[in-house]
Amino acid sequence: xxxxxxxxxxxxxxxxxxxxxxxxxxxxxxxxxxxxxxxxxxxxxxxxxxxxxxxxxxxxxxxxxxxxxxxxxxxxxxxxxxxxxxxxxxxxxxxxxxxxxxxxxxxxxxxxxxxxxxxxxxxxxxxxxxxxxxxxxxxxxxxxxxxxxxxxxxxxxxxxxxxxxxxxxxxxxxxxxxxxxxxxxxxxxxxxxxxxxxxxxxxxxxxxxxxxxxxxxxxxxxxxxxxxxxxxxxxxxxxxxxxxxxxxxxxxxxxxxxxxxxxxxxxxxxxxxxxxxxxxxxxxxxxxxxxxxxxx
Amino acid sequence: xxxxxxxxxxxxxxxxxxxxxxxxxxxxxxxxxxxxxxxxxxxxxxxxxxxxxxxxxxxxxxxxxxxxxxxxxxxxxxxxxxxxxxxxxxxxxxxxxxxxxxxxxxxxxxxxxxxxxxxxxxxxxxxxxxxxxxxxxxxxxxxxxxxxxxxxxxxxxxxxxxxxxxxxxxxxxxxxxxxxxxxxxxxxxxxxxxxxxxxxxxxxxxxxxxxxxxxxxxxxxxxxxxxxxxxxxxxxxxxxxxxxxxxxxxxxxxxxxxxxxxxxxxxxxxxxxxxxxxxxxxxxxxxxxxxxxxxxxxxxxxx
Numbered sequence: 001x002x003x004x005x006x007x008x009x010x011x012x013x014x015x016x017x018x019x020x021x022x023x024x025x026x027x028x029x030x031x032x033x034x035x036x037x038x039x040x041x042x043x044x045x046x047x048x049x050x051x052x053x054x055x056x057x058x059x060x061x062x063x064x065x066x067x068x069x070x071x072x073x074x075x076x077x078x079x080x081x082x083x084x085x086x087x088x089x090x091x092x093x094x095x096x097x098x099x100x101x102x103x104x105x106x107x108x109x110x111x112x113x114x115x116x117x118x119x120x121x122x123x124x125x126x127x128x129x130x131x132x133x134x135x136x137x138x139x140x141x142x143x144x145x146x147x148x149x150x151x152x153x154x155x156x157x158x159x160x161x162x163x164x165x166x167x168x169x170x171x172x173x174x175x176x177x178x179x180x181x182x183x184x185x186x187x188x189x190x191x192x193x194x195x196x197x198x199x200x201x202x203x204x205x206x207x208x209x210x211x212x213x214x215x216x217x218x219x220x221x222x223x224x225x226x227x228x229x230x231x232x233x234x235x236x237x238x239x240x241x242x243x244x245x246x247x248x249x250x251x252x253x254x255x256x257x258x259x260x261x262x263x264x265x266x267x268x269x270x271x272x273x274x275x276x277x278x279x280x281x282x283x284x285x286x287x288x289x290x291x292x293x294x295x296x
Numbered sequence: 297x298x299x300x301x302x303x304x305x306x307x308x309x310x311x312x313x314x315x316x317x318x319x320x321x322x323x324x325x326x327x328x329x330x331x332x333x334x335x336x337x338x339x340x341x342x343x344x345x346x347x348x349x350x351x352x353x354x355x356x357x358x359x360x361x362x363x364x365x366x367x368x369x370x371x372x373x374x375x376x377x378x379x380x381x382x383x384x385x386x387x388x389x390x391x392x393x394x395x396x397x398x399x400x401x402x403x404x405x406x407x408x409x410x411x412x413x414x415x416x417x418x419x420x421x422x423x424x425x426x427x428x429x430x431x432x433x434x435x436x437x438x439x440x441x442x443x444x445x446x447x448x449x450x451x452x453x454x455x456x457x458x459x460x461x462x463x464x465x466x467x468x469x470x471x472x473x474x475x476x477x478x479x480x481x482x483x484x485x486x487x488x489x490x491x492x493x494x495x496x497x498x499x500x501x502x503x504x505x506x507x508x509x510x511x512x513x514x515x516x517x518x519x520x521x522x523x524x525x526x527x528x529x530x531x532x533x534x535x536x537x538x539x540x541x542x543x544x545x546x547x548x549x550x551x552x553x554x555x556x557x558x559x560x561x562x563x564x565x566x567x568x569x570x571x572x573x574x575x576x577x578x579x580x581x582x583x584x585x586x587x588x589x590x591x592x593x594x595x596x597x598x599x
């Protein structure tokens with residue numbers, strides 16, 4: 001295939017300058033790239049500024065001088081906030097809530113997605129419709145009653161108050177069902193004919209074909225739980241039991257700091273970096289996951 | 297008849313041979329959680345909206361009093377207006393920028409992968425993180441925004457401290473968090489438009505702008521419709537950024553409906569009223585969905 005191509009190129013004498021139209025197109029392409037790069041700098045600047053501010057000593061950040069990089073970068077902001085606030089505790093709480101919540105929720109979604117995609121049973125249509133309607137119910141409606149239910153269960157201030165009400169994840173169930181519809185029926189039939197039970201069929205035959213789905217569900221679930229704010233804010237109260245976002249929100253007007261912004265930016269950096277790493281490593285799955293929430 | 301015989305004697309596409317309990321086992325956990333944390337709260341919300349309830353304990357039945365209060369509540373009117381301004385300000389802007397970026401990045405460009413990743417990065421930051429960063433950048437005394445203006449010899453702006461500008465600043469910030477999402481969804485849709493179609497239009501002499509207006513945008517209509525719904529839902533539920541950056545102020549200038557629900561429930565301890573406000577929002581969403589369906593139908597008839 002490539003041989004005639006090369007020959008053709010060799011046979012034709014190399015043109016000294018490309019034709020005007022092509023040059024024009026190339027210039028436009030570089031112009032577009034320049035514009036896009038400028039926009040990208042504006043888009044990324046706030047995150048850059050977060051890191052810079054976390055490394056800037058209080059003296060310089062509390063001035064009206066314009067700078068893009070601190071004169072004397074320091075990690076004092078980090079050491080100070082970790083020494084005076086239970087930041088490790090917050091990180092631990094967030095890690096627990098996000099990982100346990102994601103693990104349980106992914107299991108629930110996989111099971112529900114499998115049943116809705118691959119079984120015919122009484123009430124399936126109604127159940128699926130009822131699930132989907134909850135996408136339209138905004139959190140404003142369930143905020144107060146869900147809080148009352150949690151309070152009655154005596155869970156306020158416990159990590160389970162954050163985990164339990166968010167285990168039912170309609171979007172996750174929806175994505176799981178869409179994916180499982182694509183698992184060939186013949187595969188499942190074959191397993192059954194070989195005498196595998198229903199659970200065995202699911203775990204040994206269906207699940208191994210679903211790893212891309214599991215990846216998407218885990219990344220989305222973890223990100224949403226790690227970043228969640230309103231619900232933890234409502235059900236968590238003691239400073240020791242907060243998650244990182246809630247803890248962070250308490251810092252901006254914490255009287256313990258004369259200039260809170262260095263501390264705030266340090267904790268903000270700590271909150272973003274784990275997700276940033278996950279994003280950079282699993283970029284493809286990440287983007288695919290976000291995109292699949294939009295394809296309904 | 298043993299199970300094996302059953303398998304052997306069944307008709308080819310007879311689904312009955314699976315045990316009856318199997319699907320319920322798989323969907324059971326989701327069903328129970330749905331009952332406890334989705335359906336039950338909705339039922340409670342409806343009950344609460346007819347009660348006068350403080351934080352805990354049983355409320356007093358007050359009939360439709362909460363709904364009557366809503367009619368004459370000037371703060372609610374402000375909150376609804378703010379919600380409208382916020383939604384109309386964020387949704388089309390984020391979608392337009394997202395579309396422009398997607399169209400630009402759908403052609404071969406140097407550094408395309410990196411640019412896509414950079415536009416996407418704000419998506420992963422928590423709303424609270426975005427809120428604190430932006431509060432700091434737009435801080436009136438030491439924020440980098442005003443410091444940069446001063447370095448250019450301009451006077452600083454009251455980004456978040458004036459009722460006239462706070463809402464615009466918030467809208468800009470939320471658009472910033474949203475464009476990456478819109479771009480990704482539009483990019484996915486653009487990649488499914490056959491390249492031959494665009495080439496054919498180009499051969500017929502259509503300019504870049506004409507191709508965008510007459511070919512790309514109409515082909516993207518289903519995606520635009522999905523994005524519109526998602527973005528409206530996101531905007532109506534935007535809480536973190538506003539809570540951290542302005543707390544609804546100055547005054548009530550940035551108090552949107554969700555902020556008002558939160559405030560009524562947990563600051564004013566009016567749980568019943570908060571529940572009624574939440575149900576009002578469901579009504580608004582329902583009307584919006586119906587109107588949008590109507591509009592789509594009209595558009596289809598016209599075409």
